[in-house]
Amino acid sequence: MGKKALIAMSGGVDSSVAAYLMKEAGYDCIGVTMKLYDNEDIGMEQEKTCCxxxxxxxxxxVAVKLGIPYYVFNFKADFKEKVIDNFIESYRCGMxxxxxIECNRHLKFxxxxxxxRELQCDVVVTGHYARITEDGQGYHLLKGKDSAKDQSYVLYSLTQxxxxxxxxxxGGYTKEEIRRIAEEQGFFNAAKKDSQDICFIPDGDYRSFxxxxxxxxSQPGDFVDKDGNVLGTHKGYYCYTIGQRRGLGISAPQxxxxxxxxxxxxxxxLGSNDDLFHSHLTADNFNWIEExxxxxxIKARIRYHQVEKEATARVTQDGRVEVDFLEPQRAITKGQSVVLYRGDAVVGGGRIIE
Incomplete structure (x- = not known):
C-alpha cells in the first residue's frame, strides 16, 4: 500500500502544484482547505482574501482535475483563539x-x-518554499532554492x-518554474496572484481591524522624545511600529x-534614525532545530525579508535566548521573530520580547 499525503490547498498556484508533484511522486493524495474565518467576520469582500x-x-x-479527494475543514474557532486573538493582544502589548508564524505553529502543523493522522496520512504537504533533509542525526529545515520566495523564516517552530x-x-523550485508547471498541467490558476501576507487584513488597516x-x-496619547518631552499626539499606540517614519503628523527640523x-x-x-540601532535582543518561545x-x-534574521547578519546566541537560565549581533541592527521589533541560520539551515527561532 502506497504512502498517503494530506495536501493543504489554498486555491493558489503553489499548493496546486504541490499536490500535482506529490501525486507524480506516487503518493495517494487528499486535498484539504482550512476554513479559518468567514469574510463577513473581518468586513472584507469575498474575492479579496484567501478563505x-x-x-x-x-x-x-484543481483536486478534481488531479482526481484526488477534497475536503474543507472548519478551523475557525482555533484560528480565532490562536492567531487573531494573539494578534490583537500582541498589538495591545506594544508588539x-x-x-x-502562529498559523503555521498551531494550525498547519x-x-x-x-x-x-485521523485520515491515516503519512505526511502533511504545503506549498511553502523550503526544504527538509535527514542525515541520520535528525531532520534539518533548509531555505528554499528561490531566495526571493524562501519561507524558512516562518517555519522555525517545526519540531523534529x-x-x-x-x-x-x-523547495527545490523557483516561482517561475512552479508557474510553468501549472501552465503545462492546464491549471487555470497558473497566473493567479500570490495571497496577502496577513490573510485576514488584506487592506493592511490593523487599527480598524x-x-x-x-x-x-484606540485612545490618543503623547508622542514623546527619549527625555519625556511631549512632541505631539498619537492616534493610539498600537497604530505604530518600530522604525515607522511616515504618518506621524509631526513637523520637525529632522x-x-x-x-x-x-x-x-x-x-x-520618537527619535532619530541612529536611535533605532541596537546590538542585543532577547527572545522567548524558542524552538531549537539544531544545536x-x-x-x-552564526547568522540571524529579525524580519521576514531581511538578509541574515552575523551574531552569537546563548540560552539563559530561564530558557530565554539572548542574541548579540556583531554589528548594530536597525529597528529590532518586539513581537517579530528572530531566526538563526547556519548556512542554509535553520538553527532555531523565537519571539523577540526585548
Whole structure:
C-alpha cells in the first residue's frame, strides 16, 4: 500500500502544484482547505482574501482535475483563539506580531497534522518554499532554492516529529518554474496572484481591524522624545511600529522615527534614525532545530525579508535566548521573530520580547 499525503490547498498556484508533484511522486493524495474565518467576520469582500468561497472552489477544481479527494475543514474557532486573538493582544502589548508564524505553529502543523493522522496520512504537504533533509542525526529545515520566495523564516517552530511528517515539494523550485508547471498541467490558476501576507487584513488597516473586532476605539496619547518631552499626539499606540517614519503628523527640523512603544503609559517615543540601532535582543518561545555553541558565530534574521547578519546566541537560565549581533541592527521589533541560520539551515527561532 502506497504512502498517503494530506495536501493543504489554498486555491493558489503553489499548493496546486504541490499536490500535482506529490501525486507524480506516487503518493495517494487528499486535498484539504482550512476554513479559518468567514469574510463577513473581518468586513472584507469575498474575492479579496484567501478563505473566500472562490478560493475554495479553485482548490476543489484543481483536486478534481488531479482526481484526488477534497475536503474543507472548519478551523475557525482555533484560528480565532490562536492567531487573531494573539494578534490583537500582541498589538495591545506594544508588539508587532507575525500571525503567519502562529498559523503555521498551531494550525498547519498541529491541528492539520491531527486531521492527517485521523485520515491515516503519512505526511502533511504545503506549498511553502523550503526544504527538509535527514542525515541520520535528525531532520534539518533548509531555505528554499528561490531566495526571493524562501519561507524558512516562518517555519522555525517545526519540531523534529513534525519535520519527519512534513513535505515541502516546492523547495527545490523557483516561482517561475512552479508557474510553468501549472501552465503545462492546464491549471487555470497558473497566473493567479500570490495571497496577502496577513490573510485576514488584506487592506493592511490593523487599527480598524482591532477596533472592529474588540469594539473598542484606540485612545490618543503623547508622542514623546527619549527625555519625556511631549512632541505631539498619537492616534493610539498600537497604530505604530518600530522604525515607522511616515504618518506621524509631526513637523520637525529632522526626520523622526518610532523608537519605542510604551503601552502602559499610552506613549510612543520618537527619535532619530541612529536611535533605532541596537546590538542585543532577547527572545522567548524558542524552538531549537539544531544545536549551537555559545561562542559560535552564526547568522540571524529579525524580519521576514531581511538578509541574515552575523551574531552569537546563548540560552539563559530561564530558557530565554539572548542574541548579540556583531554589528548594530536597525529597528529590532518586539513581537517579530528572530531566526538563526547556519548556512542554509535553520538553527532555531523565537519571539523577540526585548
Amino acid at each position: 473566500s468561497l472562490s478560493d475554495i472552489e479553485d482548490a476543489r477544481s 508587532t506580531p507575525n500571525p503567519c 498541529a491541528h492539520l497534522w491531527q486531521k492527517a 516529529e513534525q519535520l519527519a511528517h512534513t513535505c515541502f515539494p516546492l 482591532i477596533e472592529k473586532t474588540t469594539g473598542q476605539s 526626520s523622526l522615527y518610532v523608537t519605542e512603544i510604551r503601552p502602559e503609559e499610552n506613549k510612543v517615543v 549551537v555553541r555559545p561562542d559560535e558565530v
